[in-house]
Amino acid sequence: MSGLILPSSSLYDNFFNIENLSFLRWEEKVAVYEPPPSKKFAAILVPTVDTVRYSWLFTQIMNLRKPALFCGDSGAAKTVTVQACFKELDPEKYMILNINFSSKTSSMDFQKIVEENIDKRTFKTYGPKASGKKMVVFIDDMNMPKIDTYGT
Numbered sequence: 001m002s003g004l005i006l007p008s009s010s011l012y013d014n015f016f017n018i019e020n021l022s023f024l025r026w027e028e029k030v031a032v033y034e035p036p037p038s039k040k041f042a043a044i045l046v047p048t049v050d051t052v053r054y055s056w057l058f059t060q061i062m063n064l065r066k067p068a069l070f071c072g073d074s075g076a077a078k079t080v081t082v083q084a085c086f087k088e089l090d091p092e093k094y095m096i097l098n099i100n101f102s103s104k105t106s107s108m109d110f111q112k113i114v115e116e117n118i119d120k121r122t123f124k125t126y127g128p129k130a131s132g133k134k135m136v137v138f139i140d141d142m143n144m145p146k147i148d149t150y151g152t
Contacts, residue, residue, distance in 0.1 A: 013049075015056070026053050045080050058085050062136070069142075079140055086136070095128045095135045101142055 014023040061068045070078040118126045128135035
């Protein structure tokens with residue numbers, strides 16, 4: 001692979017640009033932030049290297065139709081990043097099912113929510129009620145149902 005420019009830093013700080021066969025820094029993909037004139041604070045996503053990197057990775061996984069699990073500390077923008085990627089999906093092709101877990105969520109609650117949003121198609125095939133669409137299930141705060149040592 002002649003002409004391949006190798007990264008001068010960690011591999012995780014770079015992405016491979018297939019068009020010119022070189023590594024580029026993720027920082028180059030971060031858009032300049034322009035604050036929206038009127039938007040709820042919770043809906044604002046300031047692009048950072050991490051949000052750009054994880055959005056790109058999540059989009060690649062979605063295109064492969066594979067499950068993904070985002071892990072991280074509270075406030076790391078996991079939910080906001082995933083929701084921003086969902087906004088890029090074609091609503092004519094995809095249905096998003098958001099399920100928020102809490103300490104009161106039981107396995108039966110989860111099963112009921114899923115069953116309310118799907119139909120049986122054939123013997124072992126299920127799909128979203130909106131025919132012709134693919135359903136993406138997003139489980140937020142998956143670890144919440146576990147009661148901690150303090151009973152919360």
